Amino acid sequence: MEYTRTVEALKEGTVIDHIPAGQGLKILRLFRFADTGERVTVGLNLSSRHMGSKDIIKVENVALTAAQANELALFAPKATVNLISNFEVVKKHKLELPEAIEGIFACPNSNCISHTEPVESHFYVRPQGTDTKMKCKYCEKVFSKDIVAEVR
CATH class of the missing domain: 3.30.70.140 (Aspartate carbamoyltransferase regulatory subunit, N-terminal domain)
Incomplete structure (x- = not known):
């Protein structure tokens, strides 16, 4: 071919x-x-x-x-x-998973202060098996990367 x-x-x-x-x-x-x-x-x-x-x-x-x-x-x-x-x-x-990501994603937790305060979103990134988990700096809730990616 x-x-x-x-x-x-x-x-x-x-x-x-x-x-x-x-x-x-x-x-x-x-x-x-x-x-x-x-x-x-x-x-x-x-x-x-x-x-x-x-x-x-x-x-x-x-x-x-x-x-x-x-x-x-x-x-x-x-x-x-x-x-x-x-x-x-x-x-x-060469790509490496970052330790944290700021200002790209919104927190899926509607009660998180990042929705009401003038702060940029901030997630700590941790690989976990075949998924990647993201922990919000502000509310400290942990989400799958796919859940975080769907929130706008």
């Missing part, structure tokens, strides 16, 4: 590749890539030699930091995050 590129090359920006199929839209929404004002290319259920099928996100003129890339590890632990400059990969972030 001949391999063909199904998503246009990026001159400057970030490519998040090898996202498990079905996680691309969740990552796009949670990390607000569409709000950057830059062109975002999303490929869903693309053919992959290594994964069978995968999702991919390309964001022009946005360079993710290592900390931002690590936040992606919650939903795509084996993803690759490549920084592109002049069509070349200039840096690859």
